[in-house]
Amino acid sequence: MDNLKNLVESILAEAKRQGATDAEVDVGTNKGFTVSSRKAEVESVEYHQDKGISLNVYFGKRLGSASLSDFSREAIESAVKAACNIARFTDEDPCSGLAEKELLAFNYPEIELFFPWKISVAEAIKLACECEAIALAKDKRISNSEGAMITTSESYHAYGNSQGFIGLSSATRHEISCVMIAKEKEEMQRDFSYTTACDPDMLRSIKDIANEAVDRTIRRLGAKSLKTCKVPVIFPAEEARGLLGHFVSAIQGGSLYRKSSFLVDHLGKKVFPEHIQIQEHPHLAKALGSAPFDDDGVNTTDNIFIENGILRNYCLSVYSARKLGMKSTGNAGGVHNLSISHSEKDLEALIKTMDKGLLVTEVMGQGINIVTGDYSRGASGFWIEHGKIQYPVDEITIAGNLRDIYARVIEIGNDIDRRGNIHTGSILIEEMTVAGC
C-alpha cells in the first residue's frame, strides 16, 4: 500500500512540475486467478495481474486526462505530458476542478473488506470439478454443462489529489459459479447459480450452488409463450436489483444535468408509494458495495434517496453537483450498498397474493430508455394462478414506463439478495403489459 501511496505522490508532483495548477490520480492493482472446469475436468486456468493509473490535470478550469498500465517513470512522465497537452486544447469549464477541501474524506473509516482466500490453484480446480460433478449427477435431464468456475482476486486502490488528500483501500472478492444445460425432446435450456463475497467464509457451499444451478435449469423445461395481457409482475430479488439500478441511473447527476432522465426536477416529488424507503450504507463491513471515500475523494455517507416514497436526494459527484448548482453527495462512481425497505413476506408469500400474474426470472436486452422511462424487455419466468406457479414461460416481453412501475410497487419481500451493490428483496408490481404469441 505504501508503494501505491508513493506512486500517487510522485505522479501529483510530476503534474505540478509540468505546470498543472491541480491534479488528481487514481492507482489500482488487482491480482488473482480464475479456474474453470467442464465435464468435471479442468478446462482453463487464467492468472490475472492488472494494474492501472488514471490521472486528471487541471490548468485553471481546463481539464486533460490520461491513463496507462505501465508504472515506469518514463511512461508516467509521458502520460502526464499527454494530459497536459490535452488541457491546452480543452475549454474553460466553470464547473471543472477538484472537490472543495471541506468535502474531502481526510478522516475516512477503515472498512473490513480484505479477506484473502487461502486457496491454491490446484485446490480451486478440485473444488470447481467437484461442484460441477454434483450438478451433472443430480438429474437425468441435465444433458450438458458450461462448467463451474472459481475466481479470487485481491485489489488495492489509492486516490490522491493536490489538495493534500490521499486515500487508500483494499478489498478481496471471490466467486463460485456453475452453469448447467438441460434437454428434453428438442428443447434445451440453460441456467446458472453463483455466490460471491469479499470474505470466503461467506460463500455458499459448492453443493448449494450445484443444486441450485440444476433446479433453476430443470424448472425452465417445457416453457411456452403467453397470450398478450396486462397482469401483476413479481421480480425476484436478483432481477429486482436491475429494476432499482434503473432508478439509480435516473437520479445520477450526469443524466440530470444532461436533461436525460425522466426524474429531472423531481426532488421533493413522489416517485414510489408512501411505504418505500431507499437509502445507501457505504461503510458496511464485508459488503461488496462499500467505499470509504468516493471517486472524487469525497466523504461517503448514509444518504437517503427515497423517504416515504418521496425523492429526497440525487446521486451526485463534485462535477455534476456544480452543474446542477448543488452539493456533492459522495456518489462519484455510483451508489454504495443501496437498500430498500421491505415487508415480512418471502417470495413464496408474495406469489400467494397473486391471482393471475407473472414471476420474471430473467430479463434480456437493453430496452430501457432513461430519458423517457420507457421500459420494454425480453423475459422468461413462470405463469402464476391462484397463488401457485403453473408452468414456465419464455419468448415474452414485459413493458411499461418506469414512472408507473415505481409508483405501482405493491410490496417488497424480505428475501434480500446481497450479491451486488444494490440490496433488495423481491418486488411485486401492480401491473405491466406482457406481450406474447
Place this chain on the structure above:
Amino acid sequence: MMQPFEIARKNLLDPAGLTDLQLQNVLSHVLGNSIDNADLYFQASYTESWVLEDGIIKGGSYNIDRGVGVRAMSGEKTGFAYSDDIILPALEQAAKAARSISNNDGATPVKAWEMSIEKQLYLPVNPLTSATETEKVALLQKIDKYTRALDSRVIQVNISLAAEFETILVMASDGHLAADVRPLVRLNVSVVMEQNGRREQGYAGGGGRYDYQYFFADDKGFEYAKEAVRQAAVNLEAVDAPAGAMPVVLGPGWPGVLLHEAVGHGLEGDFNRKGTSLYSGQMGKQVASTLCTVVDNGSLPNRRGSLTIDDEGTPTQCTVLIENGILRNYLQDKRNARLMGMKSTGNGRRESYASMPMPRMTNTYLLPGKSKPEEIIASVKKGLYAVNFGGGQVDITSGKFVFSACEAYLIEDGKITKPVKGATLIGNGPEVLSKVSMVGDDLQLDSGIGICGKDGQSVPVGVGQPTLKVDSMTVGGTHHG
C-alpha cells in the same frame, strides 16, 4: 510507409530489446510433453477521445495499454497468463504460469518462425496523429453549431471523437508469426430534444479503420448530426408501441443486429464444440428460410469489424454461415477448429492481451434478395416497420434472442403510418429466420458503430442486411388491443 512487421517490432519488441531467439526460448519452455500448442500475443494500444458538451470542449483523454499474453494448450485445457510489462523476466514468469495447466517438464523446440504477410485491408497509420489537436477540437465545435442550428427544439448536444492505434504481434509454437497495425476512428453525435415538456433523444455515429481524414473529407459529422436530430424529432411524435405477435419489416443496415443475435453467436465454434448451442449438430440442415444467405466477412476493406489477420494471426475471410437456408459453417478460432477437426475461419479474437481469444464475429450480414423495399412494406396489412435499433442479446442454448428498436413505425394497409415508441422484439433464432418471407435488394452495412460483448470481452463488429420481412414476431409494446 513502414510495414506492419517493422512497426510491430519497433513498438513491441525493441524497447525491451527482445530478440527472436529469446522469444523462441520462452515458447519452447511453455511447450513440453503435454502442451501441444502455445502462443505469445504482444499488443500496444494507444487511444484518445475528445468530448464536447454544453457547447464546450469538456475533456479529452489519452490512454496507453501495452502487454503480452501467453497461452498454453493441452487438448481441451488452456493455461493463460499475461503481463502489463513487455520485458523478458515478466514474460518468462507469465509463461511459467500458463504452462502450469499440465504437469509439464522440459522443453520442446518450436518451429522456426514463418512470417505470414497478408494483403492489408487498411493502411498501417496512426490516426491519433493524423490531425492536429486544433483541427480535432474545431471539428467538434463546427458539428455542435451545425446541430444546434438544425432544430430549435434541440436542448442538449453531446459529441465525441475517438481514435485507436493498435499494433499486435502473434508468435505461435507452430511457427506462425504475424503482425497487424490497426487504426480505428469513431465519431458520435447525440442530442436531446424537447417539445411541450416531452423530451426524447437521438443518436448517430460511425467510423471505421481509417484515420481522422475520414470525418474531415465529406462532412460525415453533419450527416450524423442530421440523423440524430431526425431520430429525436420522430420520437417526439411517437405513440405507444403495439404489444403482441405481428408481421415485422426490418429496414436495411443496422437492423442486421438481427443476424448477429439470431444466427451469429449460435454459430460460434466454442458453443458448437461443447454442444451448448441450439445450432449444434445442425450442419447441412435447414435452419432458415431459403431466402436467407448469411455471411461473416472480416475481409472487407476499412470496415470497423474487419481485420487483416485475426488475433491468432489467421487471415480473415468471407465465411458462408447459412446458404439458402442451409447451415454451412461455424465461426472458428484455432483451438476450437483443431478440437473439432476443422479449419480456423479467421475468427479468433480477443479484447486485449489480458484476455483469451475465442471465436467472434467480424462483419455479419444477410445477402440481398430480389424484392423492392416498397413491395415488402405494401405486403403488410398490419405490422411494425423497425428501422433503427439499440442493441440485442441472445441465449444461444434456447435460441431466444431480443433486440430493441429505437425508431419504429406502424404499417397499416401496406402504408407506413405513425411512429411508435421503442420496443423490444423477441423470438427464437431458427424460428424467426424460417419466417423470413421477403428479402429486399437494398443491402446496406451499418455506419461503423457496433460493439459485441461475450464473456466480458468487447470487440468492434459490423452488421448489415437488406430490408426484410418476418411473418410474425413478438413486439414488446404497451398498447394491447
